[in-house]
Amino acid sequence: MKWNVEELTAGRTFETTFWPNAAEGTQFKLRATHLDGRRAPKVVLSNDDRIVPGQPCVVRIVEIDKADRPDRGRIVVEFVERAPFKIEGMWLDPVVSKKLQVLLQSGLNILLDGPQGCGKTVLARSIAESLGMVFVFFNCGAVVEATDFLVSIQVRASDSGSPVTDFIKTDVLVAIEEAMEHRDRRYLVFLDELNRCQESARNALMPALDSTRRLFHPIDNTFIPIPDNVQFIAAVNRGREFTGTFGIDAAQLDRFAPLQMDYPPPAAEVEILQRRHPALPGATLEAVVAVADAIRKAKDLPGSLSVRATDEACVYLAHPLFAEDGKRALPEILKTSFCARFPGRWDDVTTDAGTVWGVVKKTLATLRVPVPET
Numbered sequence: 105m106k107w108n109v110e111e112l113t114a115g116r117t118f119e120t121t122f123w124p125n126a127a128e129g130t131q132f133k134l135r136a137t138h139l140d141g142r143r144a145p146k147v148v149l150s151n152d153d154r155i156v157p158g159q160p161c162v163v164r165i166v167e168i169d170k171a172d173r174p175d176r177g178r179i180v181v182e183f184v185e186r187a188p189f190k191i192e193g194m195w196l197d198p199v200v201s202k203k204l205q206v207l208l209q210s211g212l213n214i215l216l217d218g219p220q221g222c223g224k225t226v227l228a229r230s231i232a233e234s235l236g237m238v239f240v241f242f243n244c245g246a247v248v249e250a251t252d253f254l255v256s257i258q259v260r261a262s263d264s265g266s267p268v269t270d271f272i273k274t275d276v277l278v279a280i281e282e283a284m285e286h287r288d289r290r291y292l293v294f295l296d297e298l299n300r301c302q303e304s305a306r307n308a309l310m311p312a313l314d315s316t317r318r319l320f321h322p323i324d325n326t327f328i329p330i331p332d333n334v335q336f337i338a339a340v341n342r343g344r345e346f347t348g349t350f351g352i353d354a355a356q357l358d359r360f361a362p363l364q365m366d367y368p369p370p371a372a373e374v375e376i377l378q379r380r381h382p383a384l385p386g387a388t389l390e391a392v393v394a395v396a397d398a399i400r401k402a403k404d405l406p407g408s409l410s411v412r413a414t415d416e417a418c419v420y421l422a423h424p425l426f427a428e429d430g431k432r433a434l435p436e437i438l439k440t441s442f443c444a445r446f447p448g449r450w451d452d453v454t455t456d457a458g459t460v461w462g463v464v465k466k467t468l469a470t471l472r473v474p475v476p477e478t
């Protein structure tokens with residue numbers, strides 16, 4: 105959604121985030137492209153020293169230059185106040201939020217580390233959206249060789265039937281090349297599940313992540329520089345097998361500023377689920393989250409329970425087939441949405457799924473939800 109220039113009048117205030125203006129020969133140090141999350145019809149510029157690049161702020165329109173020309177002109181604004189760094193629909197620990205702002209501003213590589221389904225992927229995407237950065241999603245799980253970060257090799261039949269090898273640029277390479285041309289845009293390259301790729305491939309990525317800032321371009325056969333307007337953010341998924349560790353060595357880890365994330369506190373998770381399932385009664389949502397919280401706190405369980413699991417339970421509960429049973433449907437639903445995410449069976453107490461079922465029963469009992477014996 106783009107603003108119409110008529111809607112933007114001098115004196116109106118908006119939230120936005122500025123970045124250094126890379127345009128040549130300009131008198132304005134700072135530049136933004138969005139106002140209240142919507143694209144502005146003209147470039148938004150300011151020289152106000154109170155604005156910190158990369159930090160969301162509230163600004164007031166001072167003047168609009170060449171309002172009648174769609175292709176020219178600018179919107180000049182002044183600083184009103186700092187805006188809280190918030191991401192729509194996402195709960196973010198206040199301390200993590202502050203650190204994140206500093207890291208985004210500094211351009212350092214960020215490593216999001218947190219349990220399964222605590223919002224790492226959603227956070228990375230939302231950061232880019234709310235800061236007006238170009239988001240590049242790259243899943244490292246399929247990376248076997250170093251070149252896989254930049255190109256994928258595809259073999260196809262030519263017209264004559266003989267095989268031809270095509271080098272297809274990955275989104276990462278396309279973004280790096282684009283960033284070199286468009287120095288005024290900021291790119292956030294998200295390396296999801298970084299721990300899942302081959303160690304040797306990860307090693308080849310290291311020069312991109314330290315002060316060397318370059319990568320081997322396998323098509324051009326040269327090293328290409330990574331411009332400053334590209335920032336890397338990675339996520340590691342601590343799988344069940346690796347609780348406490350994720351197989352990234354110290355030198356690799358050292359090239360990132362780690363940010364530890366965790367599940368939202370129960371009240372925040374209830375709010376997240378409420379927004380997604382507005383028809384569900386508050387008490388039902390609270391019961392789902394209370395059970396999840398008890399499972400996450402239980403000792404001796406491998407892995408944990410993601411927000412996907414609580415969300416899935418709510419999908420069942422909100423469906424007409426289950427909705428009329430209300431909270432009574434909970435035990436049956438949690439058998440699949442919670443217990444089945446762990447090894448074993450809910451009715452076998454010697455397995456993890458059985459342990460989880462024990463926690464489910466105990467927690468539901470304290471909430472006075474009847475649990476049938478079978």
Ligand SMILES: Nc1ncnc2c1ncn2[C@@H]1O[C@H](COP(=O)(O)OP(=O)(O)OP(=O)(O)O)[C@@H](O)[C@H]1O
Binds near residue numbers: 195368
């Ligand atoms: N803090 C949170 N605020 C809002 N929604 C959340 C939060 N954490 C998780 N979710 C929701 O849970 C789901 C899973 O989140 P996401 O995929 O970002 O998790 P993840 O940490 O990347 O998981 P994995 O480790 O499995 O990759 C999404 O639907 C997301 O919206």
Ligand SMILES: [Mg+2]
Binds near residue numbers: 224226296
């Ligand atoms: Mg993820």
